[in-house]
Amino acid sequence: MPGVRVRFAPSPSGSLHVGGARTALFNWLFARGQGGRFILRIEDTDRERSSPEMVEDILGALQWLGLDWDEGPFLQSERLDRYRQVADQLLSANKAYRCSCSTAELAAKRQAASASGKPWKYDGTCCGLSSDRSAERHARGLPGVVRFKGPRDGEVAFEDRIFGRIVHQAKQIEDFVLVRSDGMPTYHLGVVLDDLDMKISHVIRGADHISNTPKQILLYRALEQPVPVFAHLPLILGPDRTRLSKRHGATAVNTYRDQGYLPSPFCNFLALLGWSPKSEVESLSTDELIHQFSLKGVNKSNAVFDLEKLSWFNSRYLRNAPAERLFPLIKVELDSEGLWNDEFDSSGRAWMMKVIDLLKQRVRMVSDFATQGRAFFTDDFAIEDKARRKFLKSEVLTVLMPELAARLESLTAFGLEETESALRTFAAEKEVKAGLLINAARALLTGKAVAPGIFEVMAALGQERTVARLSDTSWMEDEPRAGE
RNA sequence: GGCGCUAUGGUGUAAUUGGUUAACACGCUGCCCUCUCAAGGCAGAGAGUACGGGUUCGAUCCCCGUUAGCGCUACCA
Structure with a gap:
């Protein structure tokens, strides 16, 4: 349909909220799908409430979402x-x-x-x-x-x-x-x-x-x-079916961006609030959304914003995305957490990709890379309480772990097979279950109760760091700290 | 209060514009896998379509009423 011209016309009296984003998205999808034009207009005639900062905020949020406009932004105050x-x-x-x-x-x-x-x-x-x-x-x-x-x-x-x-x-x-x-x-x-x-x-x-x-x-x-x-x-409501507000949690798009949600799954999720594709497949790329979107697929009843489902879309996207694409986002995240090291982008780049591929498997938001993956990027990490309670409570570990470290140190090759057979052989000799050592190693190596497969962790950490962490006995004295 | 709109499992939505054991996804439960947690696989619980009347051989689907929710009711958008 040539001649299709649609617009998104927010009022800069607050930042872009999810409802506005959904409206913008539908307009944009319609324009792109119909070969039309998407126009951005700022309705700032309320001088009391409008502010230039909010205009910037809104433009930034739209850009982040990937909703590019063909004309504008036009300001009503200039007309x-x-x-x-x-x-x-x-x-x-x-x-x-x-x-x-x-x-x-x-x-x-x-x-x-x-x-x-x-x-x-x-x-x-x-x-x-x-x-x-x-x-x-x-x-x-x-x-x-x-x-x-x-x-x-x-x-x-x-x-x-x-x-x-x-x-x-x-x-x-x-x-x-x-x-x-x-x-x-x-x-x-x-x-x-x-x-x-x-x-x-x-x-x-x-x-x-x-x-x-x-x-x-x-x-x-x-x-x-x-x-x-x-x-x-139709409108987007909070879980109690009243109008979505701060009371229900984050309403500003930028908050989601800052928390580590990504534009593509975010749009995918938003698109499903009030609209449904013809097919039963809900997981769609932005291109697919453009091709499948139609006003006929929009229903009339208000929808509840479901954070769980958003998270599912986000984690699914993260899991399937190539490490290369995630890298820049993770860089920003690590940087803001003080974990960034320039080597990650030079000599360590290939290693970085491996770590990302490992970590992305069980992450929900970009920020999880810095929290769950901290021990990969720095030696300065604590063993969380939960990991300690779950995996380090057995007495025998105090003598076994340093021995295991020595065994691993003697390895001439440090691949998945080598480390695994070394550990399992060692466990058999000591007549303990391999799982006991594996989980203890998980706690010592990552500080977490949840982590990727232990041999992959070892491979990613490398022989030197693995051995160092396993032979370090300071954890035996440390009292579990509250709040970890 | 007035006016308008809406009503399918906990949530998002389907259902050849009257004929289905009411489908899919998220979430939930159990099992498998297994070194944790995810992922994956398998199995399952959960709605008789807000309620009450019609119309019809037959209503999720059409009509009326009730109820509930939402929206508007500004020199806000």
């Missing part, structure tokens, strides 16, 4: 003249009027209405004012807003691509504000004009905008312009 021009046009066409009701007055009326259980909607006090009179008041500098003058009867309906036909009665739509008293346009004026000017063909946004759509359609009518296709996305 103020345009909004005013159209507001004036509406004013002179008698399709809008100036209103000088104060916020306090309105609040009082609203209050009174709700106290008596009556529905409230702007009562049109200023609508009746003659244009001369309101122009005069405006000229006198009386603060006020511009309101849209809506129809009193008839219905406003549209065919939502996801929700189907939505109908509202015109009489229940109030004369909403188009221009604030500070001269800034409101959301409704802004979106409609921008979507028009930017020739947006499909408005794909959160379902929280369904109720706003009729107002906007009224505006399109007043401007005598055709309306775009609307497609509203």
Whole structure:
């Protein structure tokens, strides 16, 4: 479908949250799949809440996700003249009027209405004012807003691509504000004009905008312009089925990035919130998402954000990714943990790849490389309590481990076969189970109760470090430290 | 309160737009593998489709009501 133009239009009043990311993703997938254009627009007309820092934050999050835009970012704050021009046009066409009701007055009326259980909607006090009179008041500098003058009867309906036909009665739509008293346009004026000017063909946004759509359609009518296709996305909720908020844990995309989640599995997971592919295969690359995405696959009911499933996607991606691709990410991680060594990228690069392949098998997030894999990157690591309790409690180990170390030291080759047969032979001689020695070695070599296969660990560590760690007897005196 | 929308296992979603033992994935349980933990393999528990009425030979699917949840109800988006 050529001519497809979609947009993502966040408000920079906070960082990009998962709901916004999902909306951006669906727009992007749609654009890419249809050969259309993806436009980025920043809706910063609320001067109180918007900040340039948040714009940067949002752009950064989109880039991280890999959602590149074809046009923009356009800032609404740079299009103020345009909004005013159209507001004036509406004013002179008698399709809008100036209103000088104060916020306090309105609040009082609203209050009174709700106290008596009556529905409230702007009562049109200023609508009746003659244009001369309101122009005069405006000229006198009386603060006020511009309101849209809506129809009193008839219905406003549209065919939502996801929700189907939505109908509202015109009489229940109030004369909403188009221009604030500070001269800034409101959301409704802004979106409609921008979507028009930017020739947006499909408005794909959160379902929280369904109720706003009729107002906007009224505006399109007043401007005598055709309306775009609307497609509203079901919302993302927290585990308790209320709107997702900080209360439920992380909501900012950047937090997930910082915790070690990766863009590809993150998008894969997000795509499945409200959308499902035709096939039963859920694990999809970004390219596959692009090819399979369609608005028809989007459902109407709200979805709960399930961290467990996200983690599964992430660990699965990590496990299957080539070490080369993971390397730069791990480098950043090790660097921030003070574990980076330039040799890892030069003489030790091949070794590094081997270690990554070993570690990636049982990792959920990138940050796990630094925690679970610490002992591979530095000799400065502690034996965690759990490993000590599980694997080092047998008395015989105090004499066996140094002996095992000596045995391994005498090996002339240090491959998987050599170390394994040496250890098993030794265990047989001493009449202990190989597992006892293996697990003790795990604790001593990695400091962890969970690690890759022990002979692979030895091979990765090398003979020298392996022997050194196994013969070091300081662990025998150490008291288990709390909190490890 | 008013208006709108939604409702399939714990979670995300399927189900030739009325005919299935209601499917898949995450999670969960057990077993196998085994040096730990994952991964993998195998087996399993878990929904009769929110509830109540219709329409129909037959409803997850169509209609009505109820309930619940969500959204809008701002000079926020």
